[in-house]
Amino acid sequence: MLLPSPWRADFPAIAAMQRQDQTYLDNAATTQKPQALLDALQHYYANGAANVHRAQHLPGAHATQAFENTRQKVTQWLNASDCGQIVFTHGATSALNLLAYGLEHQFSQGDEIVISALEHHANLLPWQQLAQRKGLSLVVLPLDTDGVIDLEAAARLITPRTRLLAVSQLSNVLGVWQPLPALLALAKAQNALTVVDGAQGIVHGRHDVNALGCDFYVFSSHKLYGPDGVGVLFGRHGALARLQHWQFGGEMVQEADYQSATFRPAPLGFEAGTPPIAGVIGLGATLSYLSTLDQAAVAAHEGALHTLLIDGLKQRQGLRLLGSPQLALVSFVVEGVHNADLAHLLTEQGIAVRAGHHCAMPLLKSFGLAGAIRVSLALYNDSQDIERFFDALDQALELLR
Numbered sequence: 412m413l414l415p416s417p418w419r420a421d422f423p424a425i426a427a428m429q430r431q432d433q434t435y436l437d438n439a440a441t442t443q444k445p446q447a448l449l450d451a452l453q454h455y456y457a458n459g460a461a462n463v464h465r466a467q468h469l470p471g472a473h474a475t476q477a478f479e480n481t482r483q484k485v486t487q488w489l490n491a492s493d494c495g496q497i498v499f500t501h502g503a504t505s506a507l508n509l510l511a512y513g514l515e516h517q518f519s520q521g522d523e524i525v526i527s528a529l530e531h532h533a534n535l536l537p538w539q540q541l542a543q544r545k546g547l548s549l550v551v552l553p554l555d556t557d558g559v560i561d562l563e564a565a566a567r568l569i570t571p572r573t574r575l576l577a578v579s580q581l582s583n584v585l586g587v588w589q590p591l592p593a594l595l596a597l598a599k600a601q602n603a604l605t606v607v608d609g610a611q612g613i614v615h616g617r618h619d620v621n622a623l624g625c626d627f628y629v630f631s632s633h634k635l636y637g638p639d640g641v642g643v644l645f646g647r648h649g650a651l652a653r654l655q656h657w658q659f660g661g662e663m664v665q666e667a668d669y670q671s672a673t674f675r676p677a678p679l680g681f682e683a684g685t686p687p688i689a690g691v692i693g694l695g696a697t698l699s700y701l702s703t704l705d706q707a708a709v710a711a712h713e714g715a716l717h718t719l720l721i722d723g724l725k726q727r728q729g730l731r732l733l734g735s736p737q738l739a740l741v742s743f744v745v746e747g748v749h750n751a752d753l754a755h756l757l758t759e760q761g762i763a764v765r766a767g768h769h770c771a772m773p774l775l776k777s778f779g780l781a782g783a784i785r786v787s788l789a790l791y792n793d794s795q796d797i798e799r800f801f802d803a804l805d806q807a808l809e810l811l812r
Protein backbone atom coordinates (compact mmCIF):
# COMPACT_ATOMS: atom_id res chain seq x y z
CA MET A 412 0.00 0.00 0.00
CA LEU A 413 1.36 3.42 -0.98
CA LEU A 414 0.98 6.14 1.65
CA PRO A 415 2.59 9.37 0.43
CA SER A 416 2.79 12.31 2.83
CA PRO A 417 1.20 15.49 1.47
CA TRP A 418 3.40 17.52 3.85
CA ARG A 419 6.78 16.01 3.01
CA ALA A 420 7.84 18.83 0.68
CA ASP A 421 7.27 21.38 3.48
CA PHE A 422 10.33 19.91 5.27
CA PRO A 423 13.49 20.58 3.23
CA ALA A 424 15.67 18.41 5.48
CA ILE A 425 13.76 15.30 4.43
CA ALA A 426 14.76 15.78 0.79
CA ALA A 427 18.34 16.57 1.87
CA MET A 428 18.48 13.38 3.93
CA GLN A 429 17.06 11.39 1.07
CA ARG A 430 19.88 12.67 -1.17
CA GLN A 431 22.26 11.24 1.45
CA ASP A 432 20.32 7.94 1.47
CA GLN A 433 19.09 8.56 4.99
CA THR A 434 15.64 7.53 6.19
CA TYR A 435 14.73 9.41 9.32
CA LEU A 436 12.63 7.39 11.78
CA ASP A 437 13.81 8.88 15.08
CA ASN A 438 11.12 11.52 15.41
CA ALA A 439 10.37 10.91 19.08
CA ALA A 440 13.93 12.14 19.77
CA THR A 441 13.56 15.25 17.63
CA THR A 442 11.81 16.28 14.44
CA GLN A 443 12.80 17.95 11.17
CA LYS A 444 11.70 21.53 10.63
CA PRO A 445 9.23 23.10 8.21
CA GLN A 446 10.35 25.75 5.70
CA ALA A 447 8.08 28.23 7.53
CA LEU A 448 10.37 27.96 10.57
CA LEU A 449 13.56 28.39 8.52
CA ASP A 450 12.02 31.50 6.90
CA ALA A 451 11.12 32.97 10.30
CA LEU A 452 14.66 32.47 11.64
CA GLN A 453 16.18 33.93 8.47
CA HIS A 454 13.83 36.92 8.72
CA TYR A 455 14.61 37.56 12.38
CA TYR A 456 18.39 37.34 12.04
CA ALA A 457 18.53 39.10 8.66
CA ASN A 458 16.40 42.03 9.80
CA GLY A 459 17.97 42.83 13.14
CA ALA A 460 18.22 40.77 16.31
CA ALA A 461 17.38 42.57 19.54
CA ASN A 462 16.75 41.67 23.14
CA VAL A 463 13.18 41.46 24.39
CA HIS A 464 11.28 43.35 27.10
CA ARG A 465 14.01 45.86 27.80
CA ALA A 466 14.97 48.09 24.88
CA GLN A 467 13.12 51.26 23.84
CA HIS A 468 14.39 51.04 20.25
CA LEU A 469 12.47 49.80 17.24
CA PRO A 470 14.34 46.48 16.75
CA GLY A 471 13.69 45.74 20.44
CA ALA A 472 10.00 46.52 20.01
CA HIS A 473 9.80 44.25 16.94
CA ALA A 474 11.57 41.37 18.70
CA THR A 475 9.37 41.75 21.79
CA GLN A 476 6.24 41.79 19.70
CA ALA A 477 7.24 38.67 17.74
CA PHE A 478 8.25 36.93 20.99
CA GLU A 479 4.95 37.77 22.70
CA ASN A 480 3.00 36.77 19.58
CA THR A 481 4.31 33.26 20.12
CA ARG A 482 3.06 33.32 23.72
CA GLN A 483 -0.35 34.16 22.28
CA LYS A 484 -0.11 31.31 19.75
CA VAL A 485 0.92 28.79 22.42
CA THR A 486 -1.99 30.00 24.57
CA GLN A 487 -4.35 29.27 21.68
CA TRP A 488 -2.65 25.99 20.78
CA LEU A 489 -3.16 24.67 24.33
CA ASN A 490 -6.50 26.42 24.86
CA ALA A 491 -5.03 28.06 27.97
CA SER A 492 -7.03 30.93 29.46
CA ASP A 493 -4.49 33.68 28.88
CA CYS A 494 -0.84 34.41 28.07
CA GLY A 495 0.03 34.78 31.75
CA GLN A 496 -0.17 31.00 32.03
CA ILE A 497 2.59 30.36 29.49
CA VAL A 498 6.21 30.40 30.72
CA PHE A 499 9.00 29.89 28.19
CA THR A 500 11.76 27.55 29.32
CA HIS A 501 14.63 25.84 27.53
CA GLY A 502 12.74 22.57 27.08
CA ALA A 503 10.52 20.05 28.85
CA THR A 504 13.44 19.02 31.06
CA SER A 505 14.12 22.56 32.25
CA ALA A 506 10.37 23.10 32.82
CA LEU A 507 10.22 19.98 35.03
CA ASN A 508 13.33 21.06 36.94
CA LEU A 509 11.79 24.49 37.39
CA LEU A 510 8.77 22.79 38.95
CA ALA A 511 10.81 20.50 41.19
CA TYR A 512 12.75 23.49 42.58
CA GLY A 513 9.91 25.99 42.46
CA LEU A 514 7.59 23.72 44.44
CA GLU A 515 10.17 22.46 46.92
CA HIS A 516 8.85 24.62 49.75
CA GLN A 517 5.40 23.04 49.35
CA PHE A 518 6.60 19.66 50.70
CA SER A 519 7.32 18.38 54.20
CA GLN A 520 9.11 15.24 55.28
CA GLY A 521 6.95 12.15 54.74
CA ASP A 522 4.90 13.68 51.91
CA GLU A 523 4.57 11.57 48.79
CA ILE A 524 5.18 12.32 45.14
CA VAL A 525 3.53 9.91 42.72
CA ILE A 526 4.94 9.17 39.28
CA SER A 527 4.54 6.15 37.00
CA ALA A 528 6.78 3.29 35.98
CA LEU A 529 7.11 4.58 32.40
CA GLU A 530 8.45 8.06 33.02
CA HIS A 531 11.27 9.53 30.95
CA HIS A 532 14.23 10.46 33.16
CA ALA A 533 13.16 14.09 32.73
CA ASN A 534 9.98 13.34 34.69
CA LEU A 535 11.64 10.99 37.15
CA LEU A 536 14.99 12.42 38.23
CA PRO A 537 13.88 15.96 39.21
CA TRP A 538 11.25 14.39 41.54
CA GLN A 539 13.61 11.68 42.79
CA GLN A 540 16.21 14.31 43.67
CA LEU A 541 13.59 16.53 45.31
CA ALA A 542 12.45 13.53 47.36
CA GLN A 543 16.05 12.95 48.48
CA ARG A 544 16.56 16.62 49.40
CA LYS A 545 13.36 16.85 51.44
CA GLY A 546 12.92 13.33 52.84
CA LEU A 547 9.85 12.57 50.72
CA SER A 548 8.70 9.22 49.32
CA LEU A 549 8.55 8.65 45.60
CA VAL A 550 5.65 6.32 44.80
CA VAL A 551 5.70 4.58 41.42
CA LEU A 552 2.44 3.57 39.74
CA PRO A 553 2.70 0.17 37.98
CA LEU A 554 1.60 -0.55 34.39
CA ASP A 555 -0.64 -3.22 32.96
CA THR A 556 0.66 -5.54 30.24
CA ASP A 557 -0.34 -3.08 27.48
CA GLY A 558 1.78 -0.35 29.07
CA VAL A 559 -1.11 1.64 30.54
CA ILE A 560 -0.86 2.95 34.10
CA ASP A 561 -2.90 0.59 36.28
CA LEU A 562 -5.85 2.60 37.57
CA GLU A 563 -6.77 0.16 40.33
CA ALA A 564 -3.27 0.41 41.72
CA ALA A 565 -3.39 4.19 41.27
CA ALA A 566 -6.59 4.37 43.33
CA ARG A 567 -4.73 2.57 46.15
CA LEU A 568 -1.45 4.46 45.87
CA ILE A 569 -2.78 8.01 45.53
CA THR A 570 -3.69 8.83 49.13
CA PRO A 571 -4.01 11.81 51.47
CA ARG A 572 -0.19 11.72 51.72
CA THR A 573 0.12 12.41 47.98
CA ARG A 574 1.15 16.02 47.45
CA LEU A 575 1.92 15.82 43.72
CA LEU A 576 1.25 13.53 40.76
CA ALA A 577 3.57 13.79 37.72
CA VAL A 578 2.81 11.59 34.71
CA SER A 579 3.42 11.40 30.98
CA GLN A 580 0.61 11.83 28.54
CA LEU A 581 2.18 9.51 25.93
CA SER A 582 5.11 7.22 26.65
CA ASN A 583 8.25 7.78 24.56
CA VAL A 584 9.01 4.04 24.76
CA LEU A 585 5.59 2.39 24.55
CA GLY A 586 3.55 4.79 22.39
CA VAL A 587 0.52 4.39 24.63
CA TRP A 588 -1.85 7.17 25.72
CA GLN A 589 -2.22 7.28 29.47
CA PRO A 590 -5.60 7.57 31.25
CA LEU A 591 -5.02 11.15 32.35
CA PRO A 592 -8.59 12.20 33.22
CA ALA A 593 -8.95 9.31 35.69
CA LEU A 594 -5.46 9.81 37.15
CA LEU A 595 -5.87 13.56 37.52
CA ALA A 596 -9.26 13.04 39.19
CA LEU A 597 -7.68 10.69 41.75
CA ALA A 598 -4.98 13.26 42.52
CA LYS A 599 -7.39 16.17 42.70
CA ALA A 600 -9.60 14.27 45.12
CA GLN A 601 -6.56 14.32 47.46
CA ASN A 602 -5.81 18.01 46.77
CA ALA A 603 -2.53 17.03 45.17
CA LEU A 604 -0.85 19.14 42.49
CA THR A 605 -0.81 17.61 39.01
CA VAL A 606 1.96 17.78 36.40
CA VAL A 607 1.58 16.38 32.88
CA ASP A 608 4.66 15.65 30.79
CA GLY A 609 3.34 16.43 27.32
CA ALA A 610 6.70 16.07 25.53
CA GLN A 611 5.38 13.28 23.28
CA GLY A 612 1.64 13.87 23.59
CA ILE A 613 1.76 17.45 22.29
CA VAL A 614 2.97 16.19 18.90
CA HIS A 615 -0.16 14.19 18.20
CA GLY A 616 -3.38 16.15 17.96
CA ARG A 617 -4.48 19.28 19.76
CA HIS A 618 -4.53 19.21 23.54
CA ASP A 619 -6.76 21.34 25.69
CA VAL A 620 -5.17 22.04 29.06
CA ASN A 621 -8.38 23.59 30.36
CA ALA A 622 -10.39 20.48 29.57
CA LEU A 623 -7.61 18.26 30.90
CA GLY A 624 -7.67 20.16 34.17
CA CYS A 625 -4.02 19.65 35.13
CA ASP A 626 -2.13 22.23 37.19
CA PHE A 627 0.97 22.16 34.98
CA TYR A 628 1.69 20.90 31.46
CA VAL A 629 5.16 20.90 29.87
CA PHE A 630 6.53 20.30 26.39
CA SER A 631 9.57 20.91 24.18
CA SER A 632 9.32 22.83 20.93
CA HIS A 633 11.81 20.63 19.07
CA LYS A 634 9.61 17.55 19.20
CA LEU A 635 6.73 19.57 17.72
CA TYR A 636 8.68 20.51 14.55
CA GLY A 637 9.94 23.70 16.23
CA PRO A 638 13.45 24.85 17.18
CA ASP A 639 15.43 23.26 19.98
CA GLY A 640 16.37 25.19 23.12
CA VAL A 641 12.76 26.23 23.75
CA GLY A 642 10.16 24.69 26.00
CA VAL A 643 6.83 25.61 27.48
CA LEU A 644 5.49 25.41 31.00
CA PHE A 645 1.75 25.96 31.21
CA GLY A 646 0.44 26.56 34.71
CA ARG A 647 -2.99 27.35 36.11
CA HIS A 648 -2.84 30.75 37.77
CA GLY A 649 -3.43 29.32 41.24
CA ALA A 650 -0.71 26.74 40.68
CA LEU A 651 1.81 29.23 39.25
CA ALA A 652 1.26 31.39 42.32
CA ARG A 653 2.56 28.52 44.47
CA LEU A 654 5.91 28.45 42.67
CA GLN A 655 8.97 29.93 44.30
CA HIS A 656 11.37 31.77 42.03
CA TRP A 657 14.36 29.58 41.35
CA GLN A 658 16.61 31.24 38.78
CA PHE A 659 17.59 34.82 39.33
CA GLY A 660 18.88 37.54 37.02
CA GLY A 661 17.74 40.05 34.46
CA GLU A 662 14.11 40.69 33.55
CA MET A 663 12.57 38.63 36.36
CA VAL A 664 13.06 41.32 38.97
CA GLN A 665 10.63 43.94 40.16
CA GLU A 666 12.89 45.92 42.49
CA ALA A 667 16.49 45.20 43.49
CA ASP A 668 18.79 46.49 46.22
CA TYR A 669 22.20 45.21 47.21
CA GLN A 670 20.73 43.22 50.09
CA SER A 671 17.27 42.27 48.85
CA ALA A 672 14.98 42.11 45.85
CA THR A 673 11.39 41.45 44.85
CA PHE A 674 10.42 39.47 41.81
CA ARG A 675 7.83 39.54 39.06
CA PRO A 676 5.03 37.00 38.99
CA ALA A 677 4.72 34.46 36.16
CA PRO A 678 5.41 34.35 33.34
CA LEU A 679 8.32 36.84 33.26
CA GLY A 680 9.32 36.10 36.85
CA PHE A 681 10.28 32.60 35.70
CA GLU A 682 12.16 33.68 32.57
CA ALA A 683 15.38 35.00 34.10
CA GLY A 684 18.02 36.24 31.67
CA THR A 685 17.84 36.54 27.91
CA PRO A 686 15.40 33.92 26.70
CA PRO A 687 15.87 31.89 23.48
CA ILE A 688 14.40 34.73 21.39
CA ALA A 689 14.91 33.34 17.89
CA GLY A 690 13.74 29.94 19.05
CA VAL A 691 10.54 31.31 20.55
CA ILE A 692 9.83 33.30 17.38
CA GLY A 693 10.54 30.13 15.38
CA LEU A 694 8.11 28.15 17.53
CA GLY A 695 5.48 30.76 16.69
CA ALA A 696 6.11 30.28 12.96
CA THR A 697 5.93 26.50 13.41
CA LEU A 698 2.59 26.72 15.22
CA SER A 699 1.25 28.98 12.46
CA TYR A 700 2.34 26.38 9.90
CA LEU A 701 0.82 23.50 11.91
CA SER A 702 -2.42 25.46 12.29
CA THR A 703 -2.88 25.34 8.51
CA LEU A 704 -2.83 21.52 8.46
CA ASP A 705 -5.90 19.35 8.60
CA GLN A 706 -5.29 17.68 11.97
CA ALA A 707 -7.66 14.81 11.20
CA ALA A 708 -5.75 14.10 7.97
CA VAL A 709 -2.43 14.18 9.85
CA ALA A 710 -3.77 11.76 12.47
CA ALA A 711 -5.16 9.44 9.78
CA HIS A 712 -1.83 9.44 7.88
CA GLU A 713 0.24 8.78 10.99
CA GLY A 714 -2.24 6.11 12.07
CA ALA A 715 -2.03 4.29 8.72
CA LEU A 716 1.79 4.39 8.81
CA HIS A 717 1.80 3.08 12.38
CA THR A 718 -0.46 0.16 11.42
CA LEU A 719 1.85 -0.66 8.51
CA LEU A 720 4.83 -0.62 10.84
CA ILE A 721 3.24 -2.73 13.58
CA ASP A 722 1.80 -5.27 11.11
CA GLY A 723 5.20 -5.65 9.43
CA LEU A 724 6.97 -6.15 12.74
CA LYS A 725 4.40 -8.70 13.92
CA GLN A 726 4.90 -10.73 10.71
CA ARG A 727 8.58 -11.23 11.49
CA GLN A 728 9.73 -14.12 13.65
CA GLY A 729 11.33 -13.67 17.05
CA LEU A 730 10.45 -9.99 17.55
CA ARG A 731 9.01 -8.81 20.85
CA LEU A 732 7.12 -5.51 20.93
CA LEU A 733 7.14 -3.58 24.22
CA GLY A 734 3.58 -2.94 25.41
CA SER A 735 0.74 -2.44 22.90
CA PRO A 736 1.73 0.69 20.98
CA GLN A 737 -1.24 2.76 19.83
CA LEU A 738 0.44 5.44 17.75
CA ALA A 739 3.55 7.28 16.68
CA LEU A 740 6.21 4.78 17.67
CA VAL A 741 7.10 1.23 18.53
CA SER A 742 9.94 -0.26 20.56
CA PHE A 743 11.02 -3.84 20.04
CA VAL A 744 13.74 -6.37 20.69
CA VAL A 745 14.78 -9.42 18.69
CA GLU A 746 15.42 -12.74 20.38
CA GLY A 747 19.12 -13.53 20.45
CA VAL A 748 20.16 -10.19 18.90
CA HIS A 749 21.70 -7.26 20.77
CA ASN A 750 19.86 -4.01 20.05
CA ALA A 751 23.16 -2.15 19.55
CA ASP A 752 24.30 -4.65 16.88
CA LEU A 753 20.99 -4.35 15.07
CA ALA A 754 21.07 -0.55 15.30
CA HIS A 755 24.60 -0.57 13.90
CA LEU A 756 23.55 -2.57 10.84
CA LEU A 757 20.47 -0.38 10.33
CA THR A 758 22.65 2.73 10.56
CA GLU A 759 25.01 1.29 7.94
CA GLN A 760 22.02 1.00 5.62
CA GLY A 761 20.95 4.61 6.21
CA ILE A 762 18.11 3.93 8.62
CA ALA A 763 17.99 6.41 11.50
CA VAL A 764 16.27 4.74 14.44
CA ARG A 765 17.10 4.86 18.12
CA ALA A 766 18.61 2.05 20.17
CA GLY A 767 19.18 1.90 23.92
CA HIS A 768 17.21 2.72 27.04
CA HIS A 769 15.43 5.80 25.63
CA CYS A 770 16.05 7.75 28.85
CA ALA A 771 13.67 5.41 30.67
CA MET A 772 16.15 2.99 32.21
CA PRO A 773 13.90 1.77 35.04
CA LEU A 774 11.14 0.95 32.53
CA LEU A 775 13.52 -1.01 30.29
CA LYS A 776 14.80 -2.85 33.37
CA SER A 777 11.22 -3.77 34.28
CA PHE A 778 11.03 -5.57 30.92
CA GLY A 779 14.30 -7.32 31.81
CA LEU A 780 16.10 -5.33 29.10
CA ALA A 781 19.05 -2.97 28.86
CA GLY A 782 17.83 -1.55 25.57
CA ALA A 783 15.45 -1.79 22.64
CA ILE A 784 15.12 -0.44 19.11
CA ARG A 785 12.60 2.38 18.71
CA VAL A 786 11.10 3.43 15.39
CA SER A 787 9.18 6.70 15.60
CA LEU A 788 7.10 8.44 12.96
CA ALA A 789 6.27 11.99 11.96
CA LEU A 790 3.79 13.54 9.57
CA TYR A 791 6.37 13.76 6.75
CA ASN A 792 7.17 10.03 6.78
CA ASP A 793 5.65 7.85 4.08
CA SER A 794 5.21 4.17 3.30
CA GLN A 795 8.49 4.11 1.37
CA ASP A 796 10.34 5.05 4.55
CA ILE A 797 8.76 2.03 6.22
CA GLU A 798 9.58 -0.24 3.28
CA ARG A 799 13.21 0.90 3.42
CA PHE A 800 13.25 0.17 7.14
CA PHE A 801 11.90 -3.34 6.64
CA ASP A 802 14.34 -4.08 3.79
CA ALA A 803 17.21 -2.98 6.04
CA LEU A 804 15.82 -4.88 9.02
CA ASP A 805 15.52 -8.13 7.04
CA GLN A 806 19.06 -7.82 5.73
CA ALA A 807 20.42 -7.05 9.19
CA LEU A 808 18.60 -9.97 10.78
CA GLU A 809 19.85 -12.32 8.10
CA LEU A 810 23.40 -11.32 8.96
CA LEU A 811 22.92 -11.45 12.73
CA ARG A 812 21.08 -14.76 13.01
Ligand SMILES: Cc1ncc(COP(=O)(O)O)c(C=O)c1O
Binds near residue numbers: 504505608610611770
Ligand atom coordinates in the same frame (compact mmCIF):
# COMPACT_ATOMS: atom_id res chain seq x y z
C1 LIG B 1 8.21 11.74 27.48
C2 LIG B 1 9.36 12.71 27.48
N1 LIG B 1 9.50 13.58 28.48
C3 LIG B 1 10.49 14.47 28.53
C4 LIG B 1 11.44 14.51 27.54
C5 LIG B 1 12.54 15.51 27.65
O1 LIG B 1 12.50 16.43 26.59
P1 LIG B 1 13.72 17.42 26.35
O2 LIG B 1 14.95 16.58 26.25
O3 LIG B 1 13.37 18.12 25.06
O4 LIG B 1 13.76 18.37 27.50
C6 LIG B 1 11.37 13.61 26.48
C7 LIG B 1 12.41 13.58 25.43
O5 LIG B 1 12.64 12.59 24.79
C8 LIG B 1 10.30 12.70 26.44
O6 LIG B 1 10.16 11.83 25.43
